[in-house]
Amino acid sequence: MMQKNYFKLxxxxxxxxxxxxNGNYLDFKKSLxxxxxxxxxxxxxxxxxxxxxxxxxxxxxxxxxxxxxxxxELKIKxxxxxxxxxxxxxNIIKKNIIINGLIYxxxxxxxxxxxxxxxxxxxxxxxxxxxxxxxxxxxxxxxEGIKVTTHDDLRWGRCDIKxxxxxxxxxxKQDAYIKGASEAWLINKEGHITEGCAxxxxxxxxxxxxxxxxxxxxxxxxxxRTSFLKGLRKHSIKFKELKFKIxxxxxxxxxxxxxxxxxxxxxxxxxxxxxxxGKPGKFASIFRDVYMEALQLK
Ligand code: PDD
Numbered sequence: 001m002m003q004k005n006y007f008k009l010x011x012x013x014x015x016x017x018x019x020x021x022n023g024n025y026l027d028f029k030k031s032l033x034x035x036x037x038x039x040x041x042x043x044x045x046x047x048x049x050x051x052x053x054x055x056x057x058x059x060x061x062x063x064x065x066x067x068x069x070x071x072x073e074l075k076i077k078x079x080x081x082x083x084x085x086x087x088x089x090x091n092i093i094k095k096n097i098i099i100n101g102l103i104y105x106x107x108x109x110x111x112x113x114x115x116x117x118x119x120x121x122x123x124x125x126x127x128x129x130x131x132x133x134x135x136x137x138x139x140x141x142x143x144e145g146i147k148v149t150t151h152d153d154l155r156w157g158r159c160d161i162k163x164x165x166x167x168x169x170x171x172x173k174q175d176a177y178i179k180g181a182s183e184a185w186l187i188n189k190e191g192h193i194t195e196g197c198a199x200x201x202x203x204x205x206x207x208x209x210x211x212x213x214x215x216x217x218x219x220x221x222x223x224x225r226t227s228f229l230k231g232l233r234k235h236s237i238k239f240k241e242l243k244f245k246i247x248x249x250x251x252x253x254x255x256x257x258x259x260x261x262x263x264x265x266x267x268x269x270x271x272x273x274x275x276x277x278g279k280p281g282k283f284a285s286i287f288r289d290v291y292m293e294a295l296q297l298k
Pocket of ligand 1: 049169195196197198199200219220221222223224225258259260261
């Protein structure tokens with residue numbers, strides 16, 4: 001029953017028709033990947049999600065830098081020259097007429113007979129797709145705020161790499177969805193909230209200091225987080241990279257998630273804990289504006 005509603009909710013998210021797949025622009029339905037692609041067999045790959053706003057890319061340079069860092073950490077060779085990514089990404093925006101939406105870019109170690117150890121000079125695989133988002137999608141979530149559940153952080157020790165190996169995130173997100181929430185905050189063995197399944201987690205303390213988990217191997221350093229921080233510094237808004245626990249959430253004035261898909265979105269509930277008066281607080285629009293001013297369009 002719930003599953004049905006979920007897909008109904010997804011109906012406006014029409015997948016685009018043209019994908020870039022290993023050098024070719026192909027009809028979405030004809031875009032195929034080899035069954036021995038290591039992305040398929042081992043989740044041996046990395047990805048980026050870019051937001052598209054008014055047909056422009058949000059923080060493209062930062063995303064590309066992180067993509068190359070992820071590939072470097074996993075010793076995956078870039079399938080194309082660094083300066084040609086922008087050409088293909090822009091082509092996907094144009095060919096699919098995306099005004100507001102997302103670009104998904106995935107690189108895997110490529111095709112090889114199944115074997116855990118990998119060939120070193122492997123030609124990697126690349127796929128770029130795009131999808132439209134309804135223009136009011138963010139506004140609605142921003143106005144209403146979102147509910148978050150919590151889940152054990154079952155991930156590996158290199159969450160700083162944006163790998164497609166996302167099974168713990170997938171399971172936690174599904175658990176959140178079943179419980180009527182849109183994100184799950186992940187709690188590690190020490191009881192610290194590291195981040196969300198697909199977003200960074202923030203709380204605003206009663207002393208008006210924003211808190212988010214330090215940027216280290218336990219989280220993905222979000223590009224939205226990076227730009228938001230730039231904006232916070234510009235406006236001298238108090239911010240600390242600090243580990244926080246559920247008891248801190250209980251005492252928080254406001255809470256937020258940040259990601260390329262959600263920008264800065266207020267959180268109104270974490271499990272049974274109501275944040276503030278259960279509605280987005282007065283800092284939500286300030287923080288959103290700070291972020292929107294700080295991001296770079298290309
Ligand atoms: N997820 N943490 C995790 C685990 C994420 O997957 C993401 C993004 C973020 C925020 O990163 P950014 O601000 O660069 O989007 C943090 C993307 C959107 C996804 O997997 O769909």
